[in-house]
Amino acid sequence: KQEVTQIPAALSVPEGENLVLNCSFTDSAIYNLQWFRQDPGKGLTSLLLIQSSQREQTSGRLNASLDKSSGRSTLYIAASQPGDSATYLCAVPTGGGADGLTFGKGTHLIIQP
């Protein structure tokens, strides 16, 4: 059974800092990995999707890397802003032929102005 772990569970930093959020998964037989953002009481916004053949993806100040063999991904946020405050979720396909996603518990990020 696929399990996803995210570290740290919570993070509070001053504005302007560069951040790294970590995600690990137990079953490396995945075909992609997604990072999402969730604001309180809201749905999910897809940030980045990395295919299993890729090592990283970039979108603006966000960069996600994937090391499939070691079961790890990182989300790098450059020059953090207060608007980046949210919960960041990492998710991989559940596996076994199913395409639903298994999520980590998320990293609750607060950027202090």
Place this chain on the structure above:
Amino acid sequence: GAVVSQHPSRVICKSGTSVKIECRSLDFQATTMFWYRQFPKQSLMLMATSNEGSKATYEQGVEKDKFLINHASLTLSTLTVTSAHPEDSSFYICSARDPRGAYEQYFGPGTRLTVT
């Protein structure tokens, strides 16, 4: 990116009644949609996979007779919570897999269900 909508955004119902939640893919056709549940301060848990034109596939521990799923068209899936109880109160979110490109999943805004 693709857009997925959900309706209603919030619903309050009395114990014993049934509630229907709709999930629509607005700008693409989705043969597969997914339903998740999220309890306070917890992550999303996959409940079931909704397949257009066939029966849904439920995850272990999810009662299929309680959570009825219908995927009647390529843009609409519905989740009906039957005989709702207070412990069914949760945030329900659907997603749809966009078959164009990388099979990225797009999520709806969620439905907050409160059973009194």
